[in-house]
Amino acid sequence: MSWCVVTLDQRVDAELDALPKGLRAKFLHIAEMLEELGPFQVREPYVKALGAKLFEIRMKSEKESPEPSTRLRAGSVLSCSTRS
Numbered sequence: 001m002s003w004c005v006v007t008l009d010q011r012v013d014a015e016l017d018a019l020p021k022g023l024r025a026k027f028l029h030i031a032e033m034l035e036e037l038g039p040f041q042v043r044e045p046y047v048k049a050l051g052a053k054l055f056e057i058r059m060k061s062e063k064e065s066p067e068p069s070t071r072l073r074a075g076s077v078l079s080c081s082t083r084s
Contacts (some may be wrong), residue, residue, distance in 0.1 A: 001039045005031040026059040 007013050016027060030046045038049065039055050048056045 003035045005034050020061065023059050023061055027057065030057050030059065 007016065016024065019027065030042070031044060033042045039053075045058060048058055050056050
């Protein structure tokens with residue numbers, strides 16, 4: 001099965017564009033993993049399941065604390081769905 005990660009609107013695109021270069025690269029890496037494997041196969045530390053069909057993308061800067069510095073929730077930020 002093939003998956004597609006899509007941002008919901010221009011506000012989300014702007015938020016992702018505003019991320020520091022390192023975090024943006026991590027987001028793209030996680031998005032590629034989601035497209036290849038699907039949201040049910042990508043696990044922590046990259047993606048955390050929050051409930052039925054709701055996942056949080058977790059990224060942290062290497063310069064920051066061990067806690068994730070940026071969290072993006074599917075449904076409010078982006079959609080990961082099967083390609084038709």
